[in-house]
Amino acid sequence: MSPQHDQWWRDAVVYQVYPRSFADSNGDGMGDLPGVTAGLPYLAQLGVDAIWLSPFYTSPQHDAGYDVADYTDVDPRFGTLADADELIARAHEVGIKVIADIVPNHSSSEHVLFQRALAAGPGSPERDMYMFRDGRGEHGELPPNNWTSIFHGPAWTRITEADGSPGQWYLHIFDSTQPDWNWDNPAVHELFADVLRFWLDRGVDGFRVDVAHGMVKPDGLPDATVTAEGLLDIPEGEVPVYFDNDGVLEIYREWRPILDSYEGDRMMVLEAWIPEKRLPLYIGPEEAHQSFNFGFLQARWGVETMRAAIEKPLDLADAVGAPTTWVLSNHDVIRHASRYGFAPDHRFGSGLARDEVPDAELGLRRARAASLLMLSLPGSAYLYQGEELGLPEVRDIPDALREDPAHKRGGVPGRDGCRVPLPWTAEAPAYGFSSTGKSWLPQPAEFGQLAADVQDGDPASTLEMYRAALRLRKELRLGLPGEGLTFAADVPEGVLAIDHAGIRVVVNTTGADIPVADVAGRGAGDGAGAAADGDAEVLIASVPSAPGVVPADAAVWLRRA
Structure with a gap:
């Protein structure tokens, strides 16, 4: 067997843990790191090789932790640094690697460095850590360009300077509470190199890089082409002008030696929504180890679409000697048990509206088939918590309880429907998620029949199918490229x-x-x-x-x- 086959990440099954919805250990209605630690035996029995933890860092939680206020501490909602250390240690004891989420495109507006930037004023080194610009128009009253936010609305917010006068604008490709870092500044590079080392020193085995195609913006911040309705005009298969600029590749060439300097094949996997033809530029021996294959996630039910979503990424990854990744669900998309319950031509948004009712039985049936297909493929497979239970997207969350900024800014359903806390025990309060019955998002009644304890030991259940598939995958060595x-x-x-x-x-x-x-x-x-x-x-x-x-x-x- 070649040395490459000894690299654990090449054929690993990775389970994404969304900490706030996995298990609540203290009864406050929000999941936490001790809850994840308590769930490790379940994950070991499932047969996964690693867990990917969505952000648990200090954050005001305007975007579920992807607005980071301190990259080197744990938010009190989730526990402490000692809890993180305990989780990493216990995971390693049961043979599970730990991948941490890193968010390098933007921080929280409550990050101390952004607060210093606001106080320091235009032209200061502090302000140069972020993307501050003067406005256009006679008095700077217009934003620096016409870019719009992924979460709807303008991508720029104007601040009030310390003296009370209207001031500069700052860029936020996402929510206004998520200002973009200025990656043209070497100090930002140094900051994140230190963040990587902080978590590598604590034992994490790798990183999932959020918005991995977004950190470097085009020179001059040019206007984007827009439609008659004022929306960004993005050709099919392409990305907005502020994404996929070549400078991001240099960041991964800086980070790769840092990971390689640690024992244990530390790795990084990219969340890079990029044209397929660009994928080989992001992965390789000097760049990132892997990038998510979103074409497979987006493939509709059917032979041609599913085959294309397998064949093309395999060819692209093989070209640079890297394994591809397979994923069907995550915290940003409609769960595949619901997606497959619609006709193949159904147009999806960021979540399901209340009047979008899938065929639940057909959706789960096809989802189970797609999962078996995914788990048979060479490369690594990424599972999203709850998919092994066959959980559907939750449609009927009251608007007042929704937290996704895409809902708050754009009025769309948003991504909360795939983030509802897991059901562990059918007859327990909050289905075993929390001993007090609290749950930060309401769980639907149908979760009771899908609870882990109901499915445990039932050979016809989705849970037991996943356990059997993961066991066979290892026995048959399906994740390895082979012949x-x-x-x-x-x-x-x-x-x-x-x-x-x-x-x-x-x-x-x-x-x-x-x-x-x-x-x-x-x-x-x-x-x-x-x-x-x-x-x-x-x-x-x-x-x-x-x-x-x-x-x-x-x-x-x-x-x-």
Whole structure:
């Protein structure tokens, strides 16, 4: 086996923990780090190799912790630094790596350095830590350019100077409480190098980099092209002018030696929403280790879309000797158990509106199949907490309880629906999330039947399917590249079949059952593609089925008997 295969992150199954919604240890209604520590045995039994912790740093929580006020401390809502140390130590004891979230594009407006910038005045070194600019117009009353925020509205906010006069503007690609750092300033580079070392010294095994394509802005901050309605005019497959500028690549070339200087194959994975053709520039031996494959997350239910979302990223990653990543859900998107409950042409926003009602049974059925497909692929797989329980998106959260700035600024449903606290125990207050029955977002009644204790030990449950799939994935070494992956041609229309690592993975995207004999081929077990008698062993299926059948909207892993 090559040294590359010893690098844990190449084929790891990583479980994203959203701390405020995982488990509440002190009864205040918000999850915390001790709650995550208490859940480690569950995660070990699930079979994951690592956890990725969404931000737990000091923060006013205007954007669920992605507005960081102190990168080297724990928010009291989540615990203490001692709790973080305990979590890292206990995770390592049970064989689980820990990946921390780092947010380098922006800070909280309550960060001490931003407060100093406000007080110091124009032209000061303090103000140069952020993107402050004079306004346009006769009296500077217009923003420096026409950029708009990802969270709707203008991307600039004008401040009042210390003397009470209207002052400069500062850039915030996201919420107005999230001012963008000025990465043209070497002091910002030094700041984040120190942040990386702080957490690496405490034992974290890697970083997930938030908005990894956003830190460096184009020279001169030019206006963006806009539509007649005043919205950014972004060609399909491209990104706004303030994203994906080449300077971000230099940041990862600075960070890579820092990670490489520590023992244990420390890594970083990028949240980079970029055109696929640009992906090879971000990953490699001198850049980041991985970047999320969002094309797979966005692929609609169907053979052509799913195949393209697998084939292209594999080719791009192979070109630079890096593994690709696979992800179906995270804290920013509609849970895939709900997405797949709509027609393939359904247009999604940032969350589900109350009148967007998916076919819950069909959505979960297809989600289980897509998950089996994902877990069979070479590379690393990222799971979002609760997907192993088949949790749906929650649509009917009262507006007064929603916290997502996308909802507050734009009036859209927002991302809170995928962030509702987990159900652990069907008959307990707050379904076991909190002993007091408190929950920072309300949990729907349907969570009771999906609680972990209800699914535990039930061979037909989503939880047990995930446990079995992760166990088989390790036994069959499916995450390793091996001798490659091929798409089988000897299958009926509407069937996606992949030969990889000695098995055939079959996804039946049609609404009718299909005989195993029609999809097994001689490729199940030896890589050949000629049709045979279909004498194959079903290793795992996404739904229970009659012998010799691949059910409608389902997936199976086959091996020649």
